[in-house]
Amino acid sequence: MEEENQKISLLVEDISLLQNYIEDLFNFLPTPICFISPRKVILEANLAFKEISGYTTEEIIGKSIEEIFKKEEIESLLKEASEKELVKEKETVFITREGKEIPVSLSIKLRKSPEGEALGYFLGFFDLSQIKIVETQLREKIKELEELGEKELVLRIREIAKSKDIERKVEELEKTRKALMNILEDVEEERKKAEEEKSKTLAIIQNFVDGLLVFDKEGKVSLINPQAENFCKLKRKEVIGKSILELSQFPDFKPIAEAVGREMKGIFRKEVPLRKDFILEVTTVPIMREEEKIGTLMILHDVTREKMIERMKTEFVSISAHQLRTPLSAIKWTLKMFLDGDLGELTKEQREFLEKIYQSNERMINLINDLLNVTRIEEGRYLYRPVLADIIQICQSVIDSYKEEIGKKNLKFEFKRPKELPKVRVDIEKISFAIQNLLENAIRYNREGGEIEITLEEKEGKIKFSIRDTGIGIPKDQQHRVFTKFFRAPNAIRMETEGSGLGLFITKNIIEAHGGEIWFESEEGKGTTFYFTLPVASNTNVGTI
Amino acid sequence: MDQKLTKELAQKLMEFKGEIRGIDIISDGDFVLRNHGEEALKKVEEKLKEVGFPIEYKKLKPMGFYPGGLKALSLLAIKEALGYNNEQIEEIGKAAPRFSLIIKLFVKYFFSLKKFFFDYSPKIWREYWTTGEFVPVELNEEKQFATVRYQNFDLHPIYCLYLKGYFTTLTKLIIGAKKVECKETKCTFRGDKFHEYFLKWE
Numbered sequence: 122m123e124e125e126n127q128k129i130s131l132l133v134e135d136i137s138l139l140q141n142y143i144e145d146l147f148n149f150l151p152t153p154i155c156f157i158s159p160r161k162v163i164l165e166a167n168l169a170f171k172e173i174s175g176y177t178t179e180e181i182i183g184k185s186i187e188e189i190f191k192k193e194e195i196e197s198l199l200k201e202a203s204e205k206e207l208v209k210e211k212e213t214v215f216i217t218r219e220g221k222e223i224p225v226s227l228s229i230k231l232r233k234s235p236e237g238e239a240l241g242y243f244l245g246f247f248d249l250s251q252i253k254i255v256e257t258q259l260r261e262k263i264k265e266l267e268e269l270g271e272k273e274l275v276l277r278i279r280e281i282a283k284s285k286d287i288e289r290k291v292e293e294l295e296k297t298r299k300a301l302m303n304i305l306e307d308v309e310e311e312r313k314k315a316e317e318e319k320s321k322t323l324a325i326i327q328n329f330v331d332g333l334l335v336f337d338k339e340g341k342v343s344l345i346n347p348q349a350e351n352f353c354k355l356k357r358k359e360v361i362g363k364s365i366l367e368l369s370q371f372p373d374f375k376p377i378a379e380a381v382g383r384e385m386k387g388i389f390r391k392e393v394p395l396r397k398d399f400i401l402e403v404t405t406v407p408i409m410r411e412e413e414k415i416g417t418l419m420i421l422h423d424v425t426r427e428k429m430i431e432r433m434k435t436e437f438v439s440i441s442a443h444q445l446r447t448p449l450s451a452i453k454w455t456l457k458m459f460l461d462g463d464l465g466e467l468t469k470e471q472r473e474f475l476e477k478i479y480q481s482n483e484r485m486i487n488l489i490n491d492l493l494n495v496t497r498i499e500e501g502r503y504l505y506r507p508v509l510a511d512i513i514q515i516c517q518s519v520i521d522s523y524k525e526e527i528g529k530k531n532l533k534f535e536f537k538r539p540k541e542l543p544k545v546r547v548d549i550e551k552i553s554f555a556i557q558n559l560l561e562n563a564i565r566y567n568r569e570g571g572e573i574e575i576t577l578e579e580k581e582g583k584i585k586f587s588i589r590d591t592g593i594g595i596p597k598d599q600q601h602r603v604f605t606k607f608f609r610a611p612n613a614i615r616m617e618t619e620g621s622g623l624g625l626f627i628t629k630n631i632i633e634a635h636g637g638e639i640w641f642e643s644e645e646g647k648g649t650t651f652y653f654t655l656p657v658a659s660n661t662n663v664g665t666i
Numbered sequence: 667m668d669q670k671l672t673k674e675l676a677q678k679l680m681e682f683k684g685e686i687r688g689i690d691i692i693s694d695g696d697f698v699l700r701n702h703g704e705e706a707l708k709k710v711e712e713k714l715k716e717v718g719f720p721i722e723y724k725k726l727k728p729m730g731f732y733p734g735g736l737k738a739l740s741l742l743a744i745k746e747a748l749g750y751n752n753e754q755i756e757e758i759g760k761a762a763p764r765f766s767l768i769i770k771l772f773v774k775y776f777f778s779l780k781k782f783f784f785d786y787s788p789k790i791w792r793e794y795w796t797t798g799e800f801v802p803v804e805l806n807e808e809k810q811f812a813t814v815r816y817q818n819f820d821l822h823p824i825y826c827l828y829l830k831g832y833f834t835t836l837t838k839l840i841i842g843a844k845k846v847e848c849k850e851t852k853c854t855f856r857g858d859k860f861h862e863y864f865l866k867w868e
Contacts, residue, residue, distance in 0.1 A: 136729045158776045160842035165770060178700075182764035183838040241773060 154245045156232070161186045161199065164241065173248065175218035186244070189216050190227075202229040202242055215246060224249040332401075332421030335408070336385065340364050343416070352401060352421050353377070377403050377421070385417045392424060400425050431499075439496040442489045449486050456482060484619060491623040495606065498630045503551075507635075509544045509658055512552075512584050513577060519556045520575065523564060531570045538577035543657040545584055547635055552655075555631040556586070558624040559651050563590035565617050571648075583637075583654040594645040603641065604629040612645065671742040676717035679735035682821055684797025686734045688726040693762040694740045695723025698748070700761075706748055713743040728767060734797060738822035745824065752827050759831025763839060768793045776840055779807060791816065803862070810867050812837070815852070817860035826850055826861060833863055843867035 147154070153170035157163050166174075166181045174181060174189060186195055194213045202208045208229040215223045225246040232240045326333055332349030336342055342360045350357060354373040365385065369378035373395060380393045380403060389405040402424045408416040456479045458464055460472065467475065497503040520536060527534050563573045571591040578585050593612050595603060602608045607622040614620075632639040632653045643649035669675060698707045707723065714721045719739055726732065741758065744750055763769045768790065775786040783805045791800035798819030805812045814833065834848045845868045852862035 156773075158773060158839070158842065160776065160840075162839055162842040164773055164839060178764060179761055183835060185842055185844070241776070 152245050152247065154243065155181075155186075156241055156243055157186050158241045159239050161195075163189075173215070173217065173223070180218070190214065191216070198227065198229055199242060202231050203239065206231045206233075210247075212249065224253050331423075334360075334419040334421070336365070336417040336419065338415050340385065340417070342368070349419075349421055352395070352423070377401070377419075381405055381419070385419075392428070398425060398429075399423075400428050435496045435499045438492055439500070442492045442496070446486065446489045446493075449482055449489065452482050453479070453486065488621050491621045491627065494627050495623055498627065503630070503634070507546045507548055510547050510549050510552075511542070512545050512547075512586070512655065513538050513542055515547075515549055515553055516556060516575060516577060516586070519553055519560060522557075523560055526564050527573070530564060530567065532564065532567055533570070533572045535572075535574045536577075537574065539579070542577060542579055542584055545635075545655045546658045547655065548631075551631045552635070555628040555653075558628045559588050562624065563588055563592065563649075565620075566590070566613055566649075567592040579657070580654075583656055585652065585654050587650055587652045589648065589650040591648040594647050594649055595641075595643040596645045600641075600643060604639075669742075671713065671717055671739075671746050673717050675742075676719055676735075676739055679738050679822060680719065680733055682733070682735040682738075684734040684795060684819075685731040686737050686796075687728070687768070687794050688730040688732055689728035689767060690762065690794055691721070691732060691736055691740050692723055692726050692728055693765055694737075694744060694758055695726075696765060697758045697761050698744060702748065709747040710740075710743050713747040714739060717743070731796065734795065734821060737828075738825055741824045741828055742822070755824060755827045756831035756834075759828035759833075760835045762828075762832055763835045769836070769839065779840060780805060782840060783812065787814070795819075801860075810843075812865045813851075813862060814865070815860045815862040819861070820854050823853070823855045826853055826855070829861075830863065833865060837865050837867055841867055 147165075148168040150167055151169055153173050154167045155163050155170050156165040163181055163184050163186055166176075166178070171178065171181060176184070186199075191214050198208055198211055198213065208227075210226045210228055213225060213227050215225045215227075217223065226249055227244065227246040230243040232243060234240050326344070326346045329346055329348060332352045333344070333346045334342055334349050335344035341362050341364055343362075345355065345357055345360055349355070352373075353371065355368075355371055360368060360371075365378050365381065368374045376393050376395055380391050381389060385405050385407075387407065389403070391403055392400055393403050394400045400423075402422040404420040404422070406418045406420070407414050408418055456475055459467065459475050460479060494503065516536065516538070520534075560573075560575070567573065567590050572589070573591075574587075574589045576585075576587045576589075593616055595610050596612060599608075599610045603610075604625050606626045608625075609620055609622040629639050632655070635655055637653050637655040639651070639653040641649055641651045695707055695710070698710055711720070711722060717739070719736070721736065721740070741755060744758070745755060748754075771793075772782075772786060772790055775782045783802050787802050788800045791798065799817050801815045801817065803813040803815055816829075830848050830850055834846050837843065837846045837848070847866045849864045850861060851864045852858035852860060854861060
């Protein structure tokens with residue numbers, strides 16, 4: 122009996138110790154935990170639960186769980202726990218004794234008897250207040266960053282924000298918050314730098330001698346500098362936000378708008394006479410960010426003075442050339458008389474000298490003629506008379522006049538053409554001059570015994586002319602200058618010291634004035650082929666050059 | 667009821683036949699400690715010592731059995747040492763189920779009020795006491811009242827007050843009622859054959 126009593130006493134002691142152990146463990150847990158009956162009455166709550174709720178044990182035990190959570194939410198969660206036995210990390214609101222609402226992540230475990238009867242629920246939750254604060258701060262930072270365009274970073278943060286692992290999320294959010302703060306500091310610094318740069322750029326733009334207008338992606342004016350306002354008699358507040366079409370309503374901008382067109386595509390440059398004695402060179406350049414066009418810059422450069430000087434220069438050349446041609450013509454005819462023997466017999470030596478003087482005089486007359494042609498082109502006075510003509514005949518006529526020259530250089534010459542071609546409406550004299558220039562170059566810069574081939578054909582409603590030689594060719598780096606005034610390639614100068622460098626400039630102007638196109642292919646040391654096209658007569662619409 | 671705690675009374679109470687679980691006496695000491703602190707508890711312990719039964723509440727074993735008279739002695743010592751009135755004694759009874767391990771063990775029977783009332787509540791009594799009988803008399807869930815009684819148990823009227831508080835809280839815990847009223851309608855110390863309590867809840 123005594124032995125049994127001893128055993129019972131030991132068991133009682135064990136149970137007491139076990140109770141102490143459970144109580145210590147329960148109260149040690151930092152997570153608020155409680156146990157509620159199936160009727161939702163709180164029967165047990167640990168220290169953390171009491172601390173966060175503000176209730177004493179006497180107050181909390183026996184209280185309905187619906188008094189400390191939002192009723193509808195907790196009811197729904199308990200129902201879910203009854204069905205699934207476990208509900209994990211559901212966000213809800215916990216209400217303290219003072220009525221303060223705390224966002225929490227709540228987990229519920231259904232407690233069942235061995236027979237499967239519901240005995241109650243264990244509830245545990247995690248205070249989300251700090252996370253919510255961080256989230257709010259984060260959202261604000263995200264907003265700030267979004268405004269700054271840090272999209273990639275924002276996506277990363279959102280990814281973290283979606284994470285289900287709350288602890289990791291808190292940690293990552295904290296890290297991200299710190300990183301964001303650092304980034305924001307950097308961004309702020311960069312913003313200040315950018316602000317300074319912007320101020321500098323604005324100062325340059327404001328004081329720039331050229332007029333500047335910036336059009337945004339939608340083609341609306343976003344910036345105009347004082348010089349542009351002055352050129353076009355515009356006021357900043359009247360033009361900001363307006364399209365080029367709307368700007369065309371301003372009389373002093375209308376010529377520019379008409380020249381540029383509505384869309385402002387690609388790079389554009391044109392001289393636009395804005396008013397009497399006021400000419401602007403208008404340039405539009407797309408503003409690109411990587412592959413995307415983000416706007417257009419319009420530069421208005423005052424070229425009035427340059428144009429005036431150019432005109433004066435042209436007038437000077439014209440007058441000078443005219444003044445020079447008269448005595449040169451007198452010299453020519455006097456020399457002709459000497460050489461024809463009209464003024465008596467000449468010795469062999471005298472004839473040789475006079476012939477050289479005559480040739481030099483001829484070259485000077487040709488140069489003067491070229492200069493006069495150029496000044497006429499520049500002044501828009503290169504008038505001509507278009508007539509219906511047979512291009513084969515014109516070519517043949519030019520070729521015939523150069524047969525001797527071709528023979529002297531032993532050139533193999535070929536003229537390829539169909540039996541007949543549609544008529545072209547051309548100024549025969551000017552077209553002959555253009556073909557003559559091309560043929561002369563083919564002969565002059567060809568090698569001894571080389572080849573020349575002229576081809577005429579009809580292609581796509583156009584007459585296509587080509588002249589191929591086997592001469593010195595044009596160096597690659599000089600090819601872009603071929604049609605400019607006074608240009609002569611270095612290898613051409615070395616081979617033939619004479620030449621004005623005006624022939625191809627005049628030729629290009631003649632062809633283009635007929636509505637045609639001119640171009641060439643060349644390889645240094647192998648030869649050159651020049652091409653031009655002329656519209657056939659029915660489509661020809663000619664004017665002046 | 668306002669009987670003064672003397673050595674003679676203490677001696678008489680200690681002659682009560684039957685034992686009680688230590689946890690029910692410990693809960694008295696815990697109540698004093700929670701509400702008044704160590705000094706107050708010492709005062710109570712001094713009072714007990716004074717009447718010849720020195721008890722140190724902290725040394726009692728929750729699941730151990732002690733002479734039943736100690737429960738009445740404990741309540742009377744608190745009443746005298748701290749100047750408690752009847753309502754305050756009831757409060758000790760109200761607090762006890764909230765901390766009771768026995769009640770926690772019986773939680774598993776709370777799922778059905780009827781089953782708990784008729785089948786398990788007598789067992790709770792037996793978890794505490796080796797004497798007396800607890801009798802569930804009537805339960806009306808619809809009208810929200812119940813009648814219980816205990817019999818063959820005449821400890822001291824102070825324990826009647828304590829039980830009034832105890833039944834109040836226990837009903838709250840089981841039913842989840844916000845308001846519970848408990849009234850001792852019959853009492854052996856008033857000439858009845860048993861103690862009877864009427865419980866009404868909302």
